[in-house]
Amino acid sequence: xxxxxxxxxxxxxxxxxxxxxxxxLEVETDGGGHLVAYDPLGCNTGEAVLIxxxxxxxxxxxxxTAPIDALIIGSIDEETPTKSRK
Amino acid sequence: xxxxxxxxxxxxxxxxxxxxxxxxLEVETDGGGHLVAYDPLGCNTGEAVLIxxxxxxxxxxxxxTAPIDALIIGSIDEETPTKSRK
Amino acid sequence: xxxxxxxxxxxxxxxxxxxxxxxxLEVETDGGGHLVAYDPLGCNTGEAVLIxxxxxxxxxxxxxTAPIDALIIGSIDEETPTKSRK
Amino acid sequence: xxxxxxxxxxxxxxxxxxxxxxxxLEVETDGGGHLVAYDPLGCNTGEAVLIxxxxxxxxxxxxxTAPIDALIIGSIDEETPTKSRK
Amino acid sequence: xxxxxxxxxxxxxxxxxxxxxxxxLEVETDGGGHLVAYDPLGCNTGEAVLIxxxxxxxxxxxxxTAPIDALIIGSIDEETPTKSRK
Numbered sequence: 364x365x366x367x368x369x370x371x372x373x374x375x376x377x378x379x380x381x382x383x384x385x386x387x388l389e390v391e392t393d394g395g396g397h398l399v400a401y402d403p404l405g406c407n408t409g410e411a412v413l414i415x416x417x418x419x420x421x422x423x424x425x426x427x428t429a430p431i432d433a434l435i436i437g438s439i440d441e442e443t444p445t446k447s448r449k
Numbered sequence: 450x451x452x453x454x455x456x457x458x459x460x461x462x463x464x465x466x467x468x469x470x471x472x473x474l475e476v477e478t479d480g481g482g483h484l485v486a487y488d489p490l491g492c493n494t495g496e497a498v499l500i501x502x503x504x505x506x507x508x509x510x511x512x513x514t515a516p517i518d519a520l521i522i523g524s525i526d527e528e529t530p531t532k533s534r535k
Numbered sequence: 536x537x538x539x540x541x542x543x544x545x546x547x548x549x550x551x552x553x554x555x556x557x558x559x560l561e562v563e564t565d566g567g568g569h570l571v572a573y574d575p576l577g578c579n580t581g582e583a584v585l586i587x588x589x590x591x592x593x594x595x596x597x598x599x600t601a602p603i604d605a606l607i608i609g610s611i612d613e614e615t616p617t618k619s620r621k
Numbered sequence: 622x623x624x625x626x627x628x629x630x631x632x633x634x635x636x637x638x639x640x641x642x643x644x645x646l647e648v649e650t651d652g653g654g655h656l657v658a659y660d661p662l663g664c665n666t667g668e669a670v671l672i673x674x675x676x677x678x679x680x681x682x683x684x685x686t687a688p689i690d691a692l693i694i695g696s697i698d699e700e701t702p703t704k705s706r707k
Numbered sequence: 708x709x710x711x712x713x714x715x716x717x718x719x720x721x722x723x724x725x726x727x728x729x730x731x732l733e734v735e736t737d738g739g740g741h742l743v744a745y746d747p748l749g750c751n752t753g754e755a756v757l758i759x760x761x762x763x764x765x766x767x768x769x770x771x772t773a774p775i776d777a778l779i780i781g782s783i784d785e786e787t788p789t790k791s792r793k
Contacts, residue, residue, distance in 0.1 A: 387450070419590055420604075431505065503675050504676045514681070536744070609726060610719060636781030640780050
């Protein structure tokens, strides 16, 4: 998997029928690249996420063939900056 | 998935029989690379598209084995630049 | 497979149900990139590991569909630096 | 798929039995990298080709399991430079 | 497939049970990267080899699920430098 951060949402009105309903989020990956992943978790812009890729991502959609090759599988827990010096 | 922009069409008269009929478009990806994707949507040069890759792309072709590892799954909605200051 | 070195653990409280319980480790790969791999071996930070990727990693989880595209399959034996000149 | 240009042929006398007979061509890809692809079309050095990769390439070989992850699926039509100014 | 050259052997005493017995070789690829591939041919350090990757590599192991995503499928014939001018 790779880590990434959500930077926005992709809208595609004209698309292949088998694309599942739900959010397609644009993510900036750890290495600086961009990809678009299906989000089953309702993540927000700025959120750190974990992404799985390839046929493994499509296998998440049971009972149908979804043309999805990137899937957000988790929101990464980030430490809350602690207030210091008080 | 990755974002890209259609830059042209590929013609291949001599090809493997199992390549499905339909357009093969050359796409410049977000990162600056080039790839060739099967287009079931009738996209035009200059159009922003969403591409899925790997065996997930081939699975789109039900009932046959297509040697296709990149598929356009959607045209990305782009905002119409609004006329401002008028 | 690729070689890497464990640099930490990823915590994800909010995640897809099919993510198997167990450790998700962040690994710095040979080439300098980072990825997150499922660890069935109980590796420690700093340990050199061997990682398999793609659907091959998911196939490790028999009897269920796990959205895991990177798996630690071994800890790499490293030579103990020998004390010399004594 | 990716575009490439055939730069030579690979000979491998000692190989895994399941490698299918036929040409293995070395190709320089669009991005400058090199890969080796199985060629069912009889392409020549210098020819522009279209390559599919991954399990999609292996699926071309029906009825057997071929360890082939790159396949030439077409020869790309190139425009004949037209004689101009005459 | 990609070309590479064997640079050494990987030892992993603590590993996942489904890793098949046999040599895991470290290979420097054409592009300068490193990967680790299963070697069914008994290749030596310095030998030029052909590597297949992904689920295609795992499919080589029939009758079991092997977490192997890179396989040496051939030793590349290299020309013996001919003695000249004698």
